[in-house]
Amino acid sequence: MKYVMIVVEEKGLASTLSFLLRDNFLPVVVDPSCVGESIIQRKPDIIIIDFLYKKIPLQVLVEQIRKLVPDVPIIALVESFGPVARRLMNLGVYELVEKPFDPEKFMYALNRASLYTEAEQVKKLPVVQFSEDRPSSDISENIFFQRLSELLAENFSEPSRLIPAVVKLIKNHLSLSDASFFLKESNKFRFYDGVNVDRTFLKNLRFSEKSSLYLRIISARSILQKNKIDDMHLLSEIELLKAEIILPLMSRDGEVLGFFALGKRLTGETFSCDIVKFLSDISSYFSILLEDSFLFQENIFQKEFQKIILENVPTGIIVLDKNCNIKIFNNQAGSILGKNASDVMDNSIESIGVEMASKVREAISSKRAIFREEVFIRQFKKWFGMSCNFVYQQGEINWVIIIFQDITFYKEMEQEQKKIEQNQYWEKVASRLSHEIKNPLVAIKTFACLLPEKFEEETFRTEFYKIVNAEIERLTHLVDKIARLSEKEGLVLNKVDCFDVLQKTAKKFPIVKIPVSKNGINTTINIDAGKIQEALEFLFDFCCKDIGEDGTVNVSIAEKASFMEIVVEEKGNHLKLDIGQDIFVPFSDYLDGLVSLNLAICRKIIENHSGSISAEIFPEGKKRFTIMFPLESQ
Missing domain, CATH: 3.40.50.2300 (Response regulator)
Structure with a gap:
């Protein structure tokens, strides 16, 4: 089958x-x-x-x-x-x-x-390829190292060219069926290049810390010969590479850089002691060269990188000394502000404009840095994206670094982009809705088509009844929730202690933990208690699905100005979401359709009560939901 x-x-x-x-x-x-x-x-x-x-x-x-x-x-x-x-x-x-x-x-x-x-x-028929310029079986070390020296002269500064050239040289010089090189990166070996190998297969191979080959290379740090290995797990991994010899490369500090996987000799000869010694010499020599090649490339890259940044940085950079005099003023800063560096260097910050100077001096006075703040400077009639930070010495500000960018074009395009995004959003909703509806129809139509033929089969009737019934129920829930989002719901408002509603809702979810008491916090708000309980149930249900049965959902309350704040936090990672993703819109990415609609209804209910709900999604999977309700005076 x-x-x-x-x-x-x-x-x-x-x-x-x-x-x-x-x-x-x-x-x-x-x-x-x-x-x-x-x-x-x-x-x-x-x-x-x-x-x-x-x-x-x-x-x-x-x-x-x-x-x-x-x-x-x-x-x-x-x-x-x-x-x-x-x-x-x-x-x-x-x-x-x-x-x-x-x-x-x-x-x-x-x-x-x-x-x-x-x-x-x-x-598919097996094909054996032979190199046309195959050298004789006799090893000529002088010829090999002479050719290796030529390759180094041509490719030393580029490991991406040097490694493939050396792989090919070893393969041809020893008359091998195939040869490949694996580079060590982040505690695993990955395929780098090879000759006469299945690249697609090897690119998907990763020898991690748990693999037998990784452990043997790291521990033994010597040549591995297939015919001298009796570890079955290690043999099976070497056979994946179709290798007879594994040749590791070591850095000066004894760290493993990678390894060559060398196939059979096309001459039919074995790897004699002389050849193994020759390979050992290649390993020692090429290890040092490869390490130097990577270091050389890194140095070149760093120099080029710094040069490119200095010449092409797209933001304005101004550096002030402790007296607020300008000490660095790059070309982009001059272009944005319409100033020449010669006119502002060593002058006070006011020389670039009073409005911007006032903003910077305010930050210095309060010792509060500015992070990516959008400000409109009337003098230039421009929007700036601006950051301002400090370098301290003995507790006092010694240098002030101002980084800014002209974002006027982006602000003007923002409104236009919002219109485009709105159209795209509705296209996406239509596509997801079609997907959610058509999937249940597959089971229903299949059942209808097969029913006349398989009606007598009890297994068919029993299994498909469950499938079809579940899909119909899902379809019904889907339609009901979409209808709720489109309709205006009536509210029966009363002055209610929201803490009581929280306690009642939390009882349905064992892993949801709320404070034992209010601790004097005002929690009286004007709400429809039944609707708010439903909104909280939808939110708690999402959190429980995300964190699983063994986690905890923590709820805290606070009084802020004239608002009651409810904070819900959990550290689950079962539902993979993007940082900054709005999960309260219908059919949000990565969420099940019904779960997404529940969250959308949750926000609708809260906003109908003049409240708000926001979500923060952190890289490690932690999620924080903040709900704000206007308080009623006691």
Whole structure:
């Protein structure tokens, strides 16, 4: 039976596809984020993909699959034969199937893909390539090192050219079937270059700290010969490289730089003691050269980098001394302000303009730095993006660094961009809505098509009843929530102690922890208690899904001016979100459709009470939600 990899996120769709394929194929559902790893572990015969994912862009997924297994047919389930479908065809997708599909037509597409796979397998015949300029089997060290010296003279400053040239030299000089080089980066070895090797396969290989090859190279730090190894795990990893010899390279400090993987000798000869010694000499010599080459390239890069920054930095830079006199005034600063450096150097900050000088002196006086603040300077009729920071010496400001940029163009374009983004947003909502609705229809239509034929099968009726019933229920919830977002809801407002509402809501979520008491904080607000409880339930439900059963959702309250503040914090990372992402809009990226709609309804309810809710998403996965309600006087 052919192995069919099903890459979909919707459980109902995955169950439907698995049921359809299980009699004639071996279907396996794979999470989109694990596709690469799954393909490397076992190559599929056919791959089925959806047209939209929460965790990964569709194009990135298809390109990843095509790189790993370019000969495997991909069947894509699409909402329509529109731009997305055309883009998929351009990326090399084998077949497009529009949802909801007819099961018979779908199986026909699967069978065609199966025949294509068989035809491709027949075409594959082993081919052995021999180098035309293969040297004799006798090793001539003088010739080798003479040629190596020539390569160094030509490529020393560029390791990206030096390494491939040396790999080819070793391969040809020793008459090897293949040779490759792996570079050590961040506690793992990755493929760098090779000759007569499967680059696509090797590029996806990573020998990490847990691999046997990594551990042996780091610990032994000597040449490994396949015929002298009895560790089965190590042997299997070396065989992945089709290598007979592993030749490590060591830095002057004893750190491993990388290794050569050398294949069989085309002459049929073995690696004698003389050849192994010769390889050891190559390793010692080339290790030093490679380390120096990388250091040389890094120095060149740093010099070029600094030069480019000084000549082309797109921001104005002004540096003041402790007396607020200008000591550095770069070209871009002069261009933005319309000033010549000769007119302002060694003069006070006021020489560039009173408004800007006043802003800087205010920051110096309060010792409060300015970070990326947008200010409008009337003198220049321009918007500036401005930062101002200090260098201290013995507790006093010794230098003031001002960095600014003319952002007038961007501010003027902001309004226009908002209109464009609004149109794009509604296109996105329409696409996600179509996706959310069509997925349940796949199960419903499949059930309807197969019902006459399989009605007598109790297994079919039982399994599909559960699938179809769940999909219908999901569709109903989806429609109900969209209707709530579009309709104006009536509120029954009363003066209510919001702390009581918090306590009542938290009882439904065991991992939500709220303060034991109010500690004198005013929590009386004018709300519809039932609606606010519903909004809090939606928010707590999201937090619990994100953090899992073992975490804790912490809730705190505070009184700020005339507002009651509720802060909800959790450190979950089950739901991958972008920093700065607005998760309170319908069908926000990476979120399940119903969860996203719940959060949108949550914000609508709070804003209907003249309140606000905001979210902060931190790099490590922590999330903080802040709710503000206007207080009623006691």
